[in-house]
Amino acid sequence: MAWDEWEQIKADTAAHQSASTRLNQLAPAAEGGGAGKPDMASSPAAKKAAAKAINDDLEPGITRDGKHAAETTSAAVKAFGAKDGHGWDTSGALKRAHETWEKQVKTLLGRLSSEKQALSATGISMQNNELDIAARLARQSRIQGI
Template identity: 85%
Template sequence: MAWDEWQQIKADGAARQSASMRLNQLAPAAGGGGAGKPDMASSPAAKKAAAKAIDDDLEPGVTRDGKHAAETTNATVKAFGAKDGHGWDTSGALKRAHEAWEKQVQMLLGRLFSERQALCATGISFQNNDLDIAARLSRQSRIDGI
């Protein structure tokens, strides 16, 4: 590699790092969040799509991959386990690590479930809030008594 090429690679890397480290300025106005269109899924259609993605992709994928990991880990634990009174210490450590990992997978599945429930219930919550506010205002309205 020639010296000029090395200098160019270093300059390009420094420019990329400099660009990624600019945290003290606003995001670009168009298309990058900030002053442009918000990134949050606030429309009912976007919330429904997010809930569907959790149902169709994330939960089944986590469950499938968790089962696969359990099967392969159990096979490895068995392979490293005691045979004729001798075994690897790795077997017990791997089993304990996998038990902790399984708990984390279950927590993730629970979190995905509650996020999906929250996405589905948001519209109902907004509607209930609107009805509650309307009921409170109508009790206090002097126009209704006229």
């Protein structure tokens, strides 16, 4: 490969990276950004609809599915549990994994509840909401340390 070709490849890559990594700016209007179109929850009606979706769909679904998972996991723990003094190690491992999972579901429901409340409040600015969400996402997950 000639030196000129190498320099051209580096220049093309640098141009592509600088164009695709400008995350703190709106996309040009031609690309669908900054064209004055409201985002999903930037209007009061959209915020209300998002809060309603959390209340009517997400929270009940997570609660229902969590109960189903708890029932099936409990059945599996019992099936693998000690009978006549003998049992599988899988039983205890499933129980511990489920306890961790239940904590994560409770945390998720708490986050959904706080997001629902934030969406329902009309005086909250989108910038403060985004900063709060970014701070929450920046926290390290407890499961990563396992």
